Amino acid sequence: MVAAGAKPAGAADENSAAQAVRQMFNSIAPRYDLLNHLLSANVDRLWWRRTARRFEEILAKPDAAILDICCGTGDMTMALLKLRPHGARPIVAADFARAMLSRGAQKVSGRAAVMLEADALHLPLRSASLDLVVTAFGFRNLANYEAGLQEFHRVLKPGGQLGILDFSEPGGLVGKAYAVYFRRVLPAIGRLVSGPAQGNKDDAYRYLPASVGAFPAPPAMLRLMSAAGYTECAWQPYTFGIAGLYTAMRPPVV
Ligand SMILES: C[S@@+](CC[C@H](N)C(=O)[O-])C[C@H]1O[C@@H](n2cnc3c(N)ncnc32)[C@H](O)[C@@H]1O
Numbered sequence: 001m002v003a004a005g006a007k008p009a010g011a012a013d014e015n016s017a018a019q020a021v022r023q024m025f026n027s028i029a030p031r032y033d034l035l036n037h038l039l040s041a042n043v044d045r046l047w048w049r050r051t052a053r054r055f056e057e058i059l060a061k062p063d064a065a066i067l068d069i070c071c072g073t074g075d076m077t078m079a080l081l082k083l084r085p086h087g088a089r090p091i092v093a094a095d096f097a098r099a100m101l102s103r104g105a106q107k108v109s110g111r112a113a114v115m116l117e118a119d120a121l122h123l124p125l126r127s128a129s130l131d132l133v134v135t136a137f138g139f140r141n142l143a144n145y146e147a148g149l150q151e152f153h154r155v156l157k158p159g160g161q162l163g164i165l166d167f168s169e170p171g172g173l174v175g176k177a178y179a180v181y182f183r184r185v186l187p188a189i190g191r192l193v194s195g196p197a198q199g200n201k202d203d204a205y206r207y208l209p210a211s212v213g214a215f216p217a218p219p220a221m222l223r224l225m226s227a228a229g230y231t232e233c234a235w236q237p238y239t240f241g242i243a244g245l246y247t248a249m250r251p252p253v254v
Helices: 014-039 043-054 075-081 098-108 145-155 172-194 199-214 218-227
Strands: 066-069 091-095 113-117 130-136 156-167 231-238 243-249
Touching: 014 043, 014 098, 014 172, 014 199, 043 075, 043 130, 043 156, 043 231, 043 243, 066 075, 075 091, 075 098, 075 130, 091 098, 098 113, 130 145, 145 156, 145 218, 172 199, 218 231, 218 243
Parallel strands: 066 091, 066 130, 091 113, 130 156
Antiparallel strands: 156 243, 231 243
16 A cells, blocks of 8 residues: 555654654754764765756756755755756755754855745646756655655646655565664664654654655555656666655656
């Protein structure tokens, strides 16, 4: 069965799920970058760079309209910015957790990016206005995956591209070893770095493995993307399939 969207513990419906996710990211924002790099041994930097390179043709166009949604503290935005030419149109970097967004704003300060406080499921952007929508480790947190894919489809121009970078659960031996790390070691390190268990923060470390486990596996995710009207839907595994990049296009008008 395909999961409909993220369900943090105790969330009864989509609204309360989104609220819990927002609160959780606001509460872990001060430690987010440190934890991210520590827990992924800095491999996350490679994933952001690799994702940006996949879209280098679009990024090289000065007029391209680009959205990094669920931008958080701005690392995906930074990787995208590195491939933008001088004087290019600013990238819109959006997130609904203000504490994450304000850290992102500091990181991209002085570069061609504008920050926007916005919900991925209700983007304050015109239909058919974007050449590229990218989201890194954010999509899995949406309260409704189908609604997210539809909203990205709405704001993309015909022929516009979508990139969704997120975790997945690898199979085989790597998968087994990774499951131990992800479900046991990672939450323990998270708690150590952030101090003793404290409401939201403690929930965050349990939520991460739970949300990856509940996220549709690649074949199901690709079906969701096709059903939302995308073509050229594909998944490229990164680092033994621990993470991966979904790509798709809003079909051009013929
Ligand atoms: C794991 S962080 C990823 C941040 C960044 N993209 C990165 O790669 O480090 C997920 C982000 O998604 C944001 N997010 C989750 N659901 C969202 C929604 N419905 N609308 C906007 N942002 C959302 C959270 O606030 C959080 O900042």
